[in-house]
Amino acid sequence: MKFEVLTIFPEVIECYLKHGVVGRALNKGIAEVKVYNLRDFTTDRHRKVDDYPYGGGAGMVMQIEPFYNALRHIKSDGIPRKVILLSPQGRRFSQRIAKEFYKEEKTLTLICGRYEGIDERIKAFVDEEISIGDYVLSGGELAALVIIDSVVRLIPGALGDELSAEEDSFMKGFLDYPHYTRPEEFEGMRVPDILLSGDHKKIALWRKKEALRNTLKNRPDLLKNLSAEDMKILKELCSEINK
Numbered sequence: 001m002k003f004e005v006l007t008i009f010p011e012v013i014e015c016y017l018k019h020g021v022v023g024r025a026l027n028k029g030i031a032e033v034k035v036y037n038l039r040d041f042t043t044d045r046h047r048k049v050d051d052y053p054y055g056g057g058a059g060m061v062m063q064i065e066p067f068y069n070a071l072r073h074i075k076s077d078g079i080p081r082k083v084i085l086l087s088p089q090g091r092r093f094s095q096r097i098a099k100e101f102y103k104e105e106k107t108l109t110l111i112c113g114r115y116e117g118i119d120e121r122i123k124a125f126v127d128e129e130i131s132i133g134d135y136v137l138s139g140g141e142l143a144a145l146v147i148i149d150s151v152v153r154l155i156p157g158a159l160g161d162e163l164s165a166e167e168d169s170f171m172k173g174f175l176d177y178p179h180y181t182r183p184e185e186f187e188g189m190r191v192p193d194i195l196l197s198g199d200h201k202k203i204a205l206w207r208k209k210e211a212l213r214n215t216l217k218n219r220p221d222l223l224k225n226l227s228a229e230d231m232k233i234l235k236e237l238c239s240e241i242n243k
């Protein structure tokens with residue numbers, strides 16, 4: 001899986017790519033990220049990337065030319081890619097979209113805006129506009145890293161233990177179950193006995209029930225098209241809660 005990032009702060013992207021799952025995946029060569037500094041695609045002495053907005057108003061707008069020059073340079077290899085603009089106006093990103101991007105296997109070219117945004121004419125060169133949530137950030141870089149991280153985790157071999165990709169609860173559409181590790185007791189709080197029992201069937205059932213409990217509490221909107229088995233567990237849960 002290949003990613004390309006267009007940004008005026010390449011170091012913001014590069015420092016994140018040195019660590020953890022993404023860092024290892026890049027070292028293993030199962031993913032590749034190329035970061036382009038927009039200022040390298042300017043033509044003036046001051047390497048300007050923004051200018052005053054037509055129509056007045058506060059703030060600055062990023063100019064189209066550096067983006068256009070960078071995209072023309074990148075696209076000259078003729079490889080198919082999906083050009084994504086990160087912005088608060090975009091389609092809402094989710095695990096489902098991460099899987100969609102992974103399966104499409106196209107290079108993802110991520111455009112990071114700063115200031116008040118980018119000249120609207122950038123849309124002529126963008127395939128998709130994506131938002132990671134309903135909030136305004138100082139730049140698209142964090143959103144680009146969210147997309148890179150969530151998609152890289154889906155590549156076989158990216159996570160040490162293959163199972164944990166599948167096991168990721170969002171992969172199943174629910175919130176996660178509680179996790180515990182040593183010590184067995186901390187400040188009077190004990191690890192649930194079931195997890196010390198070694199009975200893997202019971203543990204799996206407990207985890208599914210706790211995932212449903214968390215989902216019911218915080219994201220009931222995710223509780224749709226449940227399997228008969230999950231529905232049975234949920235009913236059990238509801239009768240417990242309503243005791």
Ligand SMILES: COc1ccccc1CNc1ccc(C(N)=O)cn1
Binds near residue numbers: 088131138140143
């Ligand atoms: C005013 O900022 C912009 C305006 C337009 C484009 C890009 C930016 C850069 N900022 C971003 C980017 C993405 C998200 C998100 N929710 O995905 C939030 N902020």
